[in-house]
Amino acid sequence: MSRTGEPAVKTDCSKGRFLASIYNPIQADLVEVDRILIEQLDRNIPWMERLLNHTNITGGKRMRPALLLFSGLACGELGVAHHQVAAALEMIHTASLVHDDVLDHAEQRRHVATVNSEWDNKTSVLLGDYLFTHAFHLASQVDSLTAIRRLAVASNRVCGGEMKQNAWSGNFKMTESDYLQMVSDKTAELCSCACFCGAHLSAAEESLAEGFSQFGQNLGVAFQIVDDILDLVGDAETVGKTLGTDLKNRKPTLPVIHSLSQVDAKLREAMLAELESDNPGQEQVMEWLESTGSVAYARGRARQCAQSALDFAAELPAGVGADSLKLMAQFVLERTF
Amino acid sequence: MSRTGEPAVKTDCSKGRFLASIYNPIQADLVEVDRILIEQLDRNIPWMERLLNHTNITGGKRMRPALLLFSGLACGELGVAHHQVAAALEMIHTASLVHDDVLDHAEQRRHVATVNSEWDNKTSVLLGDYLFTHAFHLASQVDSLTAIRRLAVASNRVCGGEMKQNAWSGNFKMTESDYLQMVSDKTAELCSCACFCGAHLSAAEESLAEGFSQFGQNLGVAFQIVDDILDLVGDAETVGKTLGTDLKNRKPTLPVIHSLSQVDAKLREAMLAELESDNPGQEQVMEWLESTGSVAYARGRARQCAQSALDFAAELPAGVGADSLKLMAQFVLERTF
Numbered sequence: 001m002s003r004t005g006e007p008a009v010k011t012d013c014s015k016g017r018f019l020a021s022i023y024n025p026i027q028a029d030l031v032e033v034d035r036i037l038i039e040q041l042d043r044n045i046p047w048m049e050r051l052l053n054h055t056n057i058t059g060g061k062r063m064r065p066a067l068l069l070f071s072g073l074a075c076g077e078l079g080v081a082h083h084q085v086a087a088a089l090e091m092i093h094t095a096s097l098v099h100d101d102v103l104d105h106a107e108q109r110r111h112v113a114t115v116n117s118e119w120d121n122k123t124s125v126l127l128g129d130y131l132f133t134h135a136f137h138l139a140s141q142v143d144s145l146t147a148i149r150r151l152a153v154a155s156n157r158v159c160g161g162e163m164k165q166n167a168w169s170g171n172f173k174m175t176e177s178d179y180l181q182m183v184s185d186k187t188a189e190l191c192s193c194a195c196f197c198g199a200h201l202s203a204a205e206e207s208l209a210e211g212f213s214q215f216g217q218n219l220g221v222a223f224q225i226v227d228d229i230l231d232l233v234g235d236a237e238t239v240g241k242t243l244g245t246d247l248k249n250r251k252p253t254l255p256v257i258h259s260l261s262q263v264d265a266k267l268r269e270a271m272l273a274e275l276e277s278d279n280p281g282q283e284q285v286m287e288w289l290e291s292t293g294s295v296a297y298a299r300g301r302a303r304q305c306a307q308s309a310l311d312f313a314a315e316l317p318a319g320v321g322a323d324s325l326k327l328m329a330q331f332v333l334e335r336t337f
Numbered sequence: 338m339s340r341t342g343e344p345a346v347k348t349d350c351s352k353g354r355f356l357a358s359i360y361n362p363i364q365a366d367l368v369e370v371d372r373i374l375i376e377q378l379d380r381n382i383p384w385m386e387r388l389l390n391h392t393n394i395t396g397g398k399r400m401r402p403a404l405l406l407f408s409g410l411a412c413g414e415l416g417v418a419h420h421q422v423a424a425a426l427e428m429i430h431t432a433s434l435v436h437d438d439v440l441d442h443a444e445q446r447r448h449v450a451t452v453n454s455e456w457d458n459k460t461s462v463l464l465g466d467y468l469f470t471h472a473f474h475l476a477s478q479v480d481s482l483t484a485i486r487r488l489a490v491a492s493n494r495v496c497g498g499e500m501k502q503n504a505w506s507g508n509f510k511m512t513e514s515d516y517l518q519m520v521s522d523k524t525a526e527l528c529s530c531a532c533f534c535g536a537h538l539s540a541a542e543e544s545l546a547e548g549f550s551q552f553g554q555n556l557g558v559a560f561q562i563v564d565d566i567l568d569l570v571g572d573a574e575t576v577g578k579t580l581g582t583d584l585k586n587r588k589p590t591l592p593v594i595h596s597l598s599q600v601d602a603k604l605r606e607a608m609l610a611e612l613e614s615d616n617p618g619q620e621q622v623m624e625w626l627e628s629t630g631s632v633a634y635a636r637g638r639a640r641q642c643a644q645s646a647l648d649f650a651a652e653l654p655a656g657v658g659a660d661s662l663k664l665m666a667q668f669v670l671e672r673t674f
Contacts, residue, residue: 045500099462125436125462126500132466133493136473140482140489148485152477156470163382163463 019061022327025320026069029078029086033065036087040138041130051127060097064089064194067219067328071198071212073321081142081201085151088139089194092155095131096162098124147197154193161185170250172260172275179257180221187227188220215312215325219332222305225298226335228253232286233295247280254301256285259294299336306333356398359664362657363406366415366423370402373424377475378467388464397434401426401531404556404665408535408549410658418479418538422488425476426531429492432468433499435461484534491530498522507587509597509612516594517558524564525557552649552662556669559642562635563672565590569623570632584617591638593622596631636673643670 023030041048065086072082102124132155139151164182168174195216199209231246232255246253256275260268271288274280289295310329316322360367378385402423409419439461469492476488501519505511511519532553536546568583569592583590593612597605608625611617626632647666653659 045497045504048500096466099466102459102462121458122439122503125439125465126496126503128462129433129436129465129469130493130496130500132469133489133496136489137486137493140486143482145477145480145482145485148482149474149477152470152473156467156474159463159467159470160382163385163467166459166463167382 018331019063019066022324022331023062023066025324026066026073029069029083030062030065032083033062033069033086033090036083036138037090040087040134045130051123060090060094062090063223063328064093064190067191067216067325068194068198070321070324070328071195071216072202073198074202074212074316074319074325075199075204075208075321076202079201081144081147082198084142085139085147085197085201086194088135088151089190089197091131091135091138092151092158093190095128095135096158098131099128100162102128142201144201146200150193150196150200154189157185157189161187161189165251168252170276172252172256172272174252174257176254176257176261179252179254183221183224184217187224188217191220191223192216211312215309215329218305218309218312219329222302222309222332222336225254225302225305226332229255229295229298229302232282232289244282247275247282247285250276250280254298255289255294258297259289259292262292262294263288302336303333306336355668356400356403359661359668360399360403362661363403363410366406366420367399367402369420370399370406370423370427373420373475374427377424377471382467388460397427397431399427400560400665401430401527404528404553404662405531405535407658407661407665408532408553409539410535411539411549411653411656411662412536412541412545412658413539416538418481418484419535421479422476422484422534422538423531425472425488426527426534428468428472428475429488429495430527432465432472433495435468436465437499439465479538481538483537487530487533487537491526494522494526498524498526502588505589507613509589509593509609511589511594513591513594513598516589516591520558520561521554524561525554528557528560529553548649552646552666555642555646555649556666559639559646559669559673562591562639562642563669566592566632566635566639569619569626581619584612584619584622587613587617591635592626592631595634596626596629599629599631600625639673640670643673 038052041052068086068089069078069082072078102121135155136152139148142148161182161184164178165186168178168182192213193216195212196209199212200206204212228246231244231253260271263271267288271285274284306329310326310333313322313326313329316325375389378389405423405426406415406419409415439458472492473489476485479485498519498521501515502523505515505519529550530553532549533546536549537543541549565583568581568590597608600608604625608622611621643666647663647670650659650663650666653662
């Protein structure tokens with residue numbers, strides 16, 4: 001695998017395959033993170049085994065564990081604590097996905113049926129709670145109050161972000177700045193926390209660890225904006241989840257927010273009526289977004305964030321960790337084209 | 338207030354009023370716990386203020402904070418950490434109530450409308466998540482890894498207990514031992530954690546702190562059994578929540594489990610058919626329970642647990658903390674008559 005920072009990203013469009021190639025240097029560590037995830041969860045609880053298969057807990061992109069491990073490698077050696085906190089982060093992420101699926105009524109996630117489509121909402125709510133609290137149980141085993149505290153704040157911000165998203169649901173008066181704040185909390189915070197903890201657990205000084213935190217923040221925001229774009233214009237097969245759910249759930253996303261800010265009062269009113277209706281027409285909305293260049297605008301915003309992340313990674317001393325972070329930033333940047 | 342361990346419990350049947358009188362010595366501490374609860378939660382999140390009013394977060398029995406504070410007092414002085422962990426415990430308890438209400442479709446809790454009856458399930462799920470994670474955020478501020486870890490394990494056991502309860506819902510093959518394990522996890526664990534943390538934060542040695550933990554465990558189990566009994570035979574006005582929900586939600590409780598174990602195969606089959614039906618008839622079930630003396634049996638089991646707790650408290654050196662724990666155990670014991 002090239003360590004020059006010039007990977008052939010464009011030749012491999014499959015997200016999963018490309019990430020897997022970036023993850024080569026941490027294969028053994030990711031296996032260890034998976035082992036912890038599987039081993040930790042209590043098999044005495046009825047259905048746990050089958051429920052976990054449905055969350056596909058070890059089958060996601062594992063972006064947060066990877067960010068933590070690479071940030072750790074960029075600052076020093078990896079140890080048990082890195083694996084534990086990485087597993088805890090993936091648990092929190094999975095918990096929030098499980099509850100998200102309850103709220104979105106999504107039927108597919110990570111290419112498998114979601115817990116709530118196969119089981120019921122009750123089971124999904126409890127499983128999410130179990131995963132949230134288990135993440136803290138696991139993280140609290142680590143001998144670093146700083147890491148524990150960071151993880152606790154981060155997971156709380158994620159939930160605050162979800163509440164904001166819920167409160168804004170069906171309300172298209174949301175501004176770009178509201179949106180960015182929500183996305184920072186809801187999505188980027190765990191990436192930021194992963195990078196901070198990775199660096200911190202490898203004994204990075206606080207200011208450097210905060211730099212990693214900012215890197216993760218930028219990467220996460222870029223990633224979410226791209227995800228929002230793909231929900232509008234992606235291909236279900238490649239993306240691996242039900243698409244068009246944002247419009248259906250009347251979630252304001254950046255392309256839509258931008259488009260609304262570009263049109264005259266009359267068109268705006270028509271757009272709002274459509275967007276706030278029970279079943280907004282995807283084709284009609286896409287036509288509006290195209291007329292205002294709003295998908296392109298959102299791509300541009302994502303690109304700025306990914307570029308800031310890339311700039312930070314490029315400044316790090318060369319090595320497996322730094323180079324891989326650079327590849328991850330580049331991967332997100334490439335997804336914007 | 339009497340400190341002799343012979344309080345006139347029977348003369349005051351109102352749970353709220355009696356607990357308030359026990360709480361006299363920690364009034365100022367409970368005010369501080371409430372202040373932390375209110376101050377901590379982020380007002381920038383839309384609706385937070387109104388949501389919090391609906392959880393009535395500072396309006397519950399505050400048994401867990403009180404247990405923590407009294408256990409702390411029984412072993413030494415109270416400090417900031419006691420107040421913070423007490424607030425975190427109450428947050429976890431409230432989070433689990435909020436999610437419980439989603440699952441039970443309860444309409445009233447703590448004498449006010451539940452979040453999900455006034456709002457929607459979506460909001461309840463997110464608010465519960467926010468409270469869970471905020472509890473860890475708050476608890477992780479404390480400089481005691483031992484307390485943080487205990488709280489994390491405890492909250493995870495609570496969720497595991499809730500999952501067990503859900504898995505057993507509508508399945509009346511549950512044995513008494515299954516029931517006790519579930520109740521230990523679901524209800525008693527936070528009481529146990531409260532007593533342990535109170536003692537530990539007042540620098541009690543580990544073996545003594547474990548004694549407090551066992552005290553809380555016994556008290557919690559007794560309390561839950563009594564709650565189950567009151568859901569069958571209580572008075573909605575006094576108990577302060579919708580009654581009869583256990584039968585409606587087909588939750589096996591101790592009286593029912595006992596009754597099923599006492600009858601012949603034919604009656605058992607008839608009982609199971611009724612209990613597992615969509616809308617079990619409360620009067621019919623009560624008749625069966627009376628014929629097998631099962632409410633009395635459950636009271637007896639609760640009494641045993643409350644008595645063990647009382648015995649532990651009675652051995653502690655006299656003082657406000659120990660005496661108040663004794664009063665709380667006595668209060669639970671009295672509820673069983």
